[in-house]
Amino acid sequence: MVMKRVKESIIVVLSWLCSLLLAGSVATIIGYLLFKGLATINLALIFGDTAPLEAIFLGRQVFNGLLPAMVGTLALVLLALIFAIPLGVAAGIYMAEYGKGRLKGWFSLFFDILASIPSIVVGLFGFSVAVFLHHNLSERIYPCLLIAALSLAFLVLPYIIRTTQVALESIPVTIRQTAPALGATKLQNISHVLLPHALSAMMSGIVLAMGRCAEDTAVIMLTGVVASAGMPRSIFAGFEALPFYIYYISAQYSDSRELASGYGAAIILLIICIMLFGLAFYIKARFELTFTARSGDKRRISQRIMKAPDRRKKSLKVNFQTEQSGQGTLL
Amino acid sequence: MKTKIRLSDISFSYGNKLIFKQINAEFAEHCITAIVGPSGQGKSTLLTIINRLWEDIPATNLHGKIEVWLNGTNGTPQDIYDSAYPADSLRRKVGMLFQTPNPLPMSIYRNVAFPLKLAGIKDRELVDHKVKTALRQAFLWKEVKDRLDDNALILSGGQQQRLCIARALIMEPEVLLLDEPTSSLDSRACKVIEELLLTLQQQCTIVMVSHYLDQVKRVADTTWQLEDGRLTRI
Numbered sequence: 278m279v280m281k282r283v284k285e286s287i288i289v290v291l292s293w294l295c296s297l298l299l300a301g302s303v304a305t306i307i308g309y310l311l312f313k314g315l316a317t318i319n320l321a322l323i324f325g326d327t328a329p330l331e332a333i334f335l336g337r338q339v340f341n342g343l344l345p346a347m348v349g350t351l352a353l354v355l356l357a358l359i360f361a362i363p364l365g366v367a368a369g370i371y372m373a374e375y376g377k378g379r380l381k382g383w384f385s386l387f388f389d390i391l392a393s394i395p396s397i398v399v400g401l402f403g404f405s406v407a408v409f410l411h412h413n414l415s416e417r418i419y420p421c422l423l424i425a426a427l428s429l430a431f432l433v434l435p436y437i438i439r440t441t442q443v444a445l446e447s448i449p450v451t452i453r454q455t456a457p458a459l460g461a462t463k464l465q466n467i468s469h470v471l472l473p474h475a476l477s478a479m480m481s482g483i484v485l486a487m488g489r490c491a492e493d494t495a496v497i498m499l500t501g502v503v504a505s506a507g508m509p510r511s512i513f514a515g516f517e518a519l520p521f522y523i524y525y526i527s528a529q530y531s532d533s534r535e536l537a538s539g540y541g542a543a544i545i546l547l548i549i550c551i552m553l554f555g556l557a558f559y560i561k562a563r564f565e566l567t568f569t570a571r572s573g574d575k576r577r578i579s580q581r582i583m584k585a586p587d588r589r590k591k592s593l594k595v596n597f598q599t600e601q602s603g604q605g606t607l608l
Numbered sequence: 609m610k611t612k613i614r615l616s617d618i619s620f621s622y623g624n625k626l627i628f629k630q631i632n633a634e635f636a637e638h639c640i641t642a643i644v645g646p647s648g649q650g651k652s653t654l655l656t657i658i659n660r661l662w663e664d665i666p667a668t669n670l671h672g673k674i675e676v677w678l679n680g681t682n683g684t685p686q687d688i689y690d691s692a693y694p695a696d697s698l699r700r701k702v703g704m705l706f707q708t709p710n711p712l713p714m715s716i717y718r719n720v721a722f723p724l725k726l727a728g729i730k731d732r733e734l735v736d737h738k739v740k741t742a743l744r745q746a747f748l749w750k751e752v753k754d755r756l757d758d759n760a761l762i763l764s765g766g767q768q769q770r771l772c773i774a775r776a777l778i779m780e781p782e783v784l785l786l787d788e789p790t791s792s793l794d795s796r797a798c799k800v801i802e803e804l805l806l807t808l809q810q811q812c813t814i815v816m817v818s819h820y821l822d823q824v825k826r827v828a829d830t831t832w833q834l835e836d837g838r839l840t841r842i
Contacts, residue, residue, distance in 0.1 A: 451706060451708060451710050452710065452712075454661060454706070455706075455710045455712060456712075456722075456726065457661060457664075457695075457696075457699065458659065458661055458699060458703070458704040458706075459699065459700075459703070459722060459723040459726060459775065459776070459779070460696045460697070460699045460700035460723055460726055460727060460779065461696065461726045462696050462726075465726050469722075469725070469726070470712060473713075474713070577757065578715075578717045578756045578757050579753060579754050579755060579756045579757065581736065582717075582736045582739065582740055582753075582756065583753060
């Protein structure tokens with residue numbers, strides 16, 4: 278009895294310590310970054326010696342600032358997600374709702390393999406595709422923003438597929454059967470009930486994918502990132518990206534000021550990630566609002582209905598009487 | 609009395625387990641038919657074979673024939689497992705209510721109007737009218753008329769179940785299947801629903817699974833017992 282209690286308290290203390298250790302590490306990393314990089318964060322770090330407005334409206338190129346890398350990373354993440362989300366969600370819906378038997382098993386195996394491919398191999402594959410296209414399709418195709426984004430999309434697809442699948446599969450039967458019992462087709466059930474219900478859980482996969490796209494260096498190193506490309510001119514051009522800048526500067530810095538700008542870049546990357554997460558949760562909240570009540574139009578529908586004249590007065594009268602008699606005797 | 613539903617030689621198995629053995633039964637129109645019996649005998653499953661809701665459950669198998677006499681078919685019954693007859697049209701005519709109320713996470717109005725949305729009915733005036741009628745039929749109008757935009761999940765259990773009844777009624781179903789509709793409610797909410805069922809009898813045929821014998825005595829016209837895979841009238 279006593280042993281059992283001791284065991285239980287040991288487990289509690291251990292799990293508490295582990296959580297503390299993790300939270301502490303995160304705080305240490307962020308604190309260290311801020312300590313090292315905060316001083317370097319100013320307009321010059323981002324815009325170099327170009328005037329901020331001119332740089333933003335593309336009047337003059339920024340050469341010794343981070344702006345091109347920030348824009349490059351944002352474009353890369355958005356482009357990769359534009360490819361990955363529809364594909365991943367569709368595949369996840371297939372796995373959860375339509376896939377059956379052996380074929381589903383095979384698909385599942387392949388998605389697991391896809392999830393375990395190291396990012397450098399995905400990058401190598403993207404690079405090979407670029408080289409292949411260069412030789413066989415057009416001499417003008419080089420590793421570029423588009424190919425980097427496609428490779429990244431490929432890298433993060435398994436997260437989105439799996440979270441969509443698990444989110445849909447874990448919806449309880451009572452909710453799953455609600456719409457079909459009311460005459461919904463399978464597709465209607467998926468689009469009107471199951472997907473909105475799974476949205477929260479699916480979002481965690483999308484946020485994970487987003488973070489991965491923002492931080493991955495191995496893939497883009499082989500598929501189009503360059504140290505100084507300036508602002509991305511098109512999706513068929515090379516581009517700069519923050520993680521690559523951090524890698525590049527920490528490997529080849531010439532003085533401590535340059536190294537400090539690497540820490541500054543890391544802080545900016547963190548901020549961009551936080552902003553992207555915020556955007557994701559904002560979109561999710563907007564999306565959920567369309568399925569539940571909007572707080573703004575409280576009473577609007579009530580007023581509309583009560584003002585509307587009764588169409589078939591006779592039948593309503595009968596119904597109304599039954600309602601009154603029912604309530605009268607019971608409540 | 610006119611027959612509404614006829615079950616002929618129904619056998620149903622789940623995996624290797626035979627749940628129904630050659631069931632034959634007829635349920636009369638505009639009557640409340642109660643199905644009683646010990647738990648785990650497949651009473652709920654019996655309801656789902658009348659609206660084909662079991663079909664998505666893996667490893668199940670059904671033999672036999674179920675016919676429903678639908679309105680406007682000149683007295684010829686519809687074989688509901690006819691491959692040309694889609695399950696969603698059947699379920700618009702055969703509504704179902706579950707053991708625990710299952711409103712969707714949306715407003716009261718949207719919940720009740722949901723089946724109309726599924727059926728593609730968009731005329732706002734018509735939808736408003738039907739929502740109002742259905743809520744009145746379900747004895748819920750008075751309690752919610754001022755807050756149709758509120759989330760349905762904030763209603764009490766009894767109100768939620770009546771909301772689900774309103775939602776089932778909005779398509780004007782001919783048959784209503786009820787799976788222990790009052791088991792999650794307190795006695796007062798339970799009585800409101802019982803009273804409601806008696807008035808609904810005028811417009812639909814009701815098949816109800818219930819655990820409570822006194823409830824069955826109060827509302828049912830005929831009672832069937834399901835035990836050991838056989839259905840017998842008592």
